[in-house]
Amino acid sequence: MxxxxxxxxxxxxxxxxxxxxxxxxxxxxxxxxxxxxxxxxxxxxxxxxTPELSNERIEELAALRALLEVELSSRALPRAHMALIDRLQSINATVAEMVSKRDAVGYIRANLEFHRTLYLRAQAPAMLAMAETVWLQLGPTMRALYGRLRRTEPPQNHKLIIAALKAGDEPGLRLAVRSDVTQGLRLLVV
Amino acid sequence: MxxxxxxxxxxxxxxxxxxxxxxxxxxxxxxxxxxxxxxxxxxxxxxxxTPELSNERIEELAALRALLEVELSSRALPRAHMALIDRLQSINATVAEMVSKRDAVGYIRANLEFHRTLYLRAQAPAMLAMAETVWLQLGPTMRALYGRLRRTEPPQNHKLIIAALKAGDEPGLRLAVRSDVTQGLRLLVV
DNA sequence: TGCCCTAGTCTGTGATCACAAATCCACTTA
DNA sequence: TAAGTGGATTTGTGATCACAGACTAGGGCA
Missing domain, CATH: 1.10.40 (Ribonucleotide Reductase Protein R1; domain 1)
Incomplete structure (x- = not known):
């Protein structure tokens, strides 16, 4: 993963x-x-x-991530209290640190922890398990991508997610999650 | 399953x-x-x-079915030619026959074959695999439901699905699939 | 020089076994 | 009568083994 x-x-x-x-x-x-x-x-x-994913498969898995994770975030929204948002912000700091250190594995780990922490609040274990299954399938390929990619700016979409959570803005949250999930994988398909 | x-x-x-x-x-x-x-x-x-599903779990799995299968049917729509529709109609006849014979296992089998036949056209193997995983989880519980349920009318939603496919009506198709998937399981939650 | 074949090694498969823990059942006792 | 208690049985676990098929590297041939 x-x-x-x-x-x-x-x-x-x-x-x-x-x-x-x-x-x-x-x-x-x-x-x-x-x-x-x-x-x-x-x-x-x-x-x-470990599987070598075709471009079609990557696109399909990205669509699955979007489908599942948008729903999970939407279900988590009404239960998202301040403590959760603080927690997400702290994890996001780790994400930024990993990006600046160019630690690909550490980045993926912190990024997924960010998402998992949010989705745990959705109280939907079967749905979360499916999302994690997708992460598992994408793991090796994502690592290969972020290894190639030389990026040092922290993820912008995570900030949008946190802002939408604070504002209780469901459409905004859905859009931000969808972008966050889709963006990285779009670069993979070359 | x-x-x-x-x-x-x-x-x-x-x-x-x-x-x-x-x-x-x-x-x-x-x-x-x-x-x-x-x-x-x-x-x-x-x-x-075999798992005994709680009502919350059943509802969650129904939501997953809706999410995945609506997307699968939507992706299958542009590729659905007349041969596929004929095939679906023939399977649907079997479904109706199983309903009238009150053969619960045969009904579930034919019903899932109807869905699988449609979704195969979506050319999305990972997504179909996830949908089948959900079917697998619901199998025993669905059987227990249909065993209790004494129904003899054939499924109306399948006809709506076929009609939407013929008309190329995507919103109608999405709605029909969602209803078909959700309806049966709603009765389960008592 | 390049291709092909062959022997040796590696790999997954299914079977079997010893063992510890969980389960079950009959019997006893309060 | 019902709860507890003891031993006998059943269960999953991890290890090991024989075997067949797949892979690999090296040598022989055209």
């Missing part, structure tokens, strides 16, 4: 087991679960690797 | 293995995958069973 693994990287059950000091059995179960969620892809011969 | 298993029914790895003439290992992997997709729930002690 955080892009520690590059797209197309191959994994072996014995290798995973060695890495975590377990036998093949738990490694196999974990891999199977991640395959079921689309985080890993299974070749016809049973080899597992 | 089709509701063959009642909500809350417990499963054992050895039992599944016996049923399909395999050892525990493949049974375990299959179960793990279904747990990852939310189709089965895992107790703290590792026991697996």
């Amino acid at each position: 955080y892009g520690d693994i590059a797209p197309g990287e191959a994994l072996t059950l014995r290798g995973i087991g060695r890495e975590f000091n377990v036998s093949m059995t738990p490694a196999r179960e974990s891999v199977r679960r991640l395959v079921a969620e689309g985080a890993l892809s299974l070749s016809s011969s049973g080899r597992v690797s | 089709y509701g063959d298993i009642a909500p809350g029914e417990a499963l054992t790895l050895r039992g599944i293995g016996r049923e399909f003439n395999v050892s525990m290992t493949p049974a375990r992997e299959s179960v793990r995958r279904l747990v990852a997709e939310g189709a089965l729930s895992l107790s703290s002690s590792g026991r697996v069973s």
Whole structure:
């Protein structure tokens, strides 16, 4: 999810087991679960690797993010109190710091924490789980993007999200979330 | 997905293995995958069973169906040719037949085939996979509903969907799909 | 020089086993 | 009569193994 693994990287059950000091059995179960969620892809011969997403697939996943996350933010809005907004602002500071340090993995992690913190307030666990599944699928590819991209300005859309939350402005919130989610991935499709 | 298993029914790895003439290992992997997709729930002690959904969860999954399937139908609309509409009409006849025979499992199966046939045209595999994940989670509960429900009239919304497809009427299609998806599940929440 | 084949290695699969924890059931007791 | 209690059984977990298929690198051939 955080892009520690590059797209197309191959994994072996014995290798995973060695890495975590377990036998093949738990490694196999974990891999199977991640395959079921689309985080890993299974070749016809049973080899597992991180997926290399086509442009169509990236666009589709971005549309899914927009669909799910706009709804989640909308459901979180009525429950968003000041403590949550403070929390989001603090996370956003970390996001900005990671951007300036050009720490891609740290950026992705902080960015997703920002979104997850907001969506947790929506009280919609199944919907959040689906959003996280999408993040999982996009992880390696997003990392590959932000590694290429040399950007040092902090995310503008996060500020718009926070402003809309403060103002209780639902249309504004939906638009800001949609932009935030779509923008980064638009650069990916080249 | 089709509701063959009642909500809350417990499963054992050895039992599944016996049923399909395999050892525990493949049974375990299959179960793990279904747990990852939310189709089965895992107790703290590792026991697996079909989930018993709360009303809030049902409502949330219905909202997810609406979100995803409206988008899928909308993407399928420009690609929907006459052959597809014929196919949908033929499936719909099966749906009506299952309703009149009061075959709940057959009805769910035919109904989902109707939807899947339409959504396949959307050329959005990740989105369709998510919709099917939701179906998987709702399966046992839907079956329990339709078992209670004594209805003999064929689904009206499917006709509206077909009519909107013929007319190329996108707003009408979105509305019809949303109603079809929401209606049945609204009765579930009591 | 470039292609192809072959032997050796690596990999996933399914089966089986030992073990600890959870569950169940019959019996006892208040 | 109902709650508690003990042991017997069932359950999931992680490890290990044999095996078949896939991959890889090296040598032989055209």
